[in-house]
Amino acid sequence: MKHLIRIGGMDVDVVRKDIKNLHIGVYPPNGRVRVAAPLLVDDDAVRLAVISRLSWIKRQKAHFKEQTRQSKREYVRRESHYFLGQRYLLNVIEHSGRAKVEVSNPRRLDLFVPPGADAKQRERVLIEWYRRQLKLRIPPLIEKWEEIIGVQVADWGVKRMKTKWGSCNREARRIWLNLELAKKPIECIEYIIVHEMVHFLERKHDERFIAQMDAFMPQWRLYRDELNRGPLSHETWIY
Ligand SMILES: [Zn+2]
Numbered sequence: 001m002k003h004l005i006r007i008g009g010m011d012v013d014v015v016r017k018d019i020k021n022l023h024i025g026v027y028p029p030n031g032r033v034r035v036a037a038p039l040l041v042d043d044d045a046v047r048l049a050v051i052s053r054l055s056w057i058k059r060q061k062a063h064f065k066e067q068t069r070q071s072k073r074e075y076v077r078r079e080s081h082y083f084l085g086q087r088y089l090l091n092v093i094e095h096s097g098r099a100k101v102e103v104s105n106p107r108r109l110d111l112f113v114p115p116g117a118d119a120k121q122r123e124r125v126l127i128e129w130y131r132r133q134l135k136l137r138i139p140p141l142i143e144k145w146e147e148i149i150g151v152q153v154a155d156w157g158v159k160r161m162k163t164k165w166g167s168c169n170r171e172a173r174r175i176w177l178n179l180e181l182a183k184k185p186i187e188c189i190e191y192i193i194v195h196e197m198v199h200f201l202e203r204k205h206d207e208r209f210i211a212q213m214d215a216f217m218p219q220w221r222l223y224r225d226e227l228n229r230g231p232l233s234h235e236t237w238i239y
Pocket residue numbers: 195199205
């Protein structure tokens with residue numbers, strides 16, 4: 001059951017489902033707004049919920065616009081790139097050795113590439129570096145939280161995802177982390193790991209899930225908000 005309503009000149013997809021809470025999501029690339037509403041919540045109530053979150057929705061839409069602008073990176077000198085929540089200025093060094101990335105001073109990323117490497121090749125070197133850096137930091141965090149939460153992660157991986165920071169497969173005890181997390185503060189990476197691991201205990205984002213998050217990581221909302229300031233949001237919900 002899906003239909004479209006217009007609220008203040010904005011199209012909103014409304015889907016009614018057998019759920020307890022109303023969810024509002026803003027999705028890339030165009031900032032599409034989608035509301036998942038419980039079966040008994042009528043369009044007027046949906047309207048009110050959307051209006052009450054209008055400033056957040058507008059912020060999300062603005063971020064997607066910014067993201068589209070930002071995604072046209074050229075990988076040239078003095079371009080800003082983020083790593084573990086810090087902004088760095090790129091320095092491109094052409095050399096004939098192995099392509100690599102080095103953090104040469106607290107504010108500079110040195111990108112070593114073969115002479116004449118184009119933007120695509122430069123991007124590939126940086127992405128692979130992000131992947132290695134992120135992968136180095138995940139195992140100790142998983143180990144730490146396996147002990148605290150009391151669940152085992154059988155397998156984990158890093159991949160590029162368009163709409164999520166993380167996902168999990170409860171049956172396989174596997175978690176996936178978005179490669180983009182390499183650009184975020186380590187606390188945010190840790191939060192997504194904890195969030196996905198708590199899904200092993202609680203499937204949905206319901207009161208029980210939130211209670212577990214509050215118990216394990218009382219300040220998780222801070223990290224969620226930090227991630228939501230960026231272009232990707234984990235699903236948001238009202239409670
Ligand atoms: Zn989740």
